[in-house]
Amino acid sequence: MKFNQVIFSAFFSAFFATTTVASDNLSKLQNMQRTDATFTKISQEGERADALKDILQFINLPSGFEISLYAVVPDARSMAMAPQGTVLFVGTRKDKVWSVVDRDRNRIADEVKDFAPSITFDIPNGPCFSPDGFLYVAERNRVLVFPAAEFFFESPDIAVGEVVSQGNLIPEEEESFNHSARVCDIGPDGKLYISLGQPHNVQPVDKLELYDRIGIGGIIRMNTDGSDREVYTHGVRNSVGQDFNPVTGELWWTDNQVDGMGDDIPPGELNRQTVAGQHFGFPWTNSRVEIPMYKEVPRPEGITFVEPQLELTAHAADLGMRFYHDDSYPERYHGGIFWAQHGSWNRTTPVGARVMFTALDADGNAVGAEVFADGWLNEATGEYRGRPMDIEFLPDGSMLISDDFAGAIWRIAYSPANQ
DSSP states (O other): OOHHHHHHHHHHHHHHTTOOOOSHHHHHHHHOOOOOOOEEOOOOSSSHHHHHHHHGGOOOOTTTOOOOOOOOTTOOOOOOEEETTSSEEEEESSOOOEEEEEESSSSSEEEEEEEEESSSOOOEEEEEEESSSEEEEEEEOEEEETTTTHTTSSSSSOOOOOETTTEEEEEEEOOOOOOOOOOEETTTSOOOOEEEEOSSSSSSSSGHHHHHHHHHTTEEOOTTTTTTTTEEEEEEEEEOOEEEEEOOOOEEEEEEEOOSSSOSSSOOEEEEESSTTTTTOOOTEEETOGGGTTTTTTOTOOOOOOOSSEEEEETSSSEEEEOOOOOSSSSGGGOOOOEOOOOOOSSSSSOOOOEEEEETTTTTTTTEEEEEEBBBTTTTTTEOOOOOOEEEEEESSSEEEEEEETTTEEEEEEOOOGG
């Protein structure tokens, strides 16, 4: 055996030595054995693509910007662009992770197929990459890692490890159909950060201690091998969007608010976290609004709640967010935050279904919120044409927007010639 083969084999043997077998296929893949899995491929042409392109005429953008259909991707949710820009990985709230490839670099996807079809995923909403090319996928109750996914996605069988084995991200008895879409990021410290939405509208008081201790209704972090897990963020209801400020290294995240309190309360949240362990108020408060069932429950002793950087339109469902650190957009957008509003359900008059933007001031604080792109909501009828979910950027600095309702990924590019 050649030297590099020895190193490769030894690496994977050590990396996967402590994993727990979750299925026959997972066990086979961890032992470098083949399966009989086959791909599901999504056509990028035909009636479905044409119908999606018809939506483009309704989208409103600032001067100089244009929108196009990048890919047809069913149930498209959180996105992760591979470090070398060869493939986009797209999570879903079902059982697929999609790989999206633009081989000729014309900014239109050539191929969309399921990633690692030999694995049975369970709400693999949250893909994220480490700088050295490891793809992490946060599921409802498991976290998987795929070394070199960017270069081995062409095969239905792929090397895989378990960072957190099935049933150990949260207690199995707390698994829910609600608020189970995780997102993940690798922080500046090299650790893995994962959001854990609490499954209730407002969690029962008798769940409070358990949830706070293990990080349900918070954001946890751990080493990329799953060790040294800790609760990084407390007092979150259900965050499905986070990103690190590339300048300061601070974690920012969106949060969704309590339903059933009225059309206009509580406001949505865009939060800035400056140190580990901060508490953002829930379930006692949601954007400074007191939650009735917790008015008589003692607050954590010695804890001051951190208030949101921005209070946002109530029930617009603020989800995926990204800092803009490219330079193809005008300078006013540099260093700011774009985020997706998925659109309301618990409101008599629907709102949202748009992409928002905020700039940061010299102290790193958010300065207002403005609509960047809208038109996915037909305000005359209240019908959704699409529902933006997440934001990602191509290597050329143009924006990708996932849309799980339309089953699409949209692309917004800037050209001074369009002004």
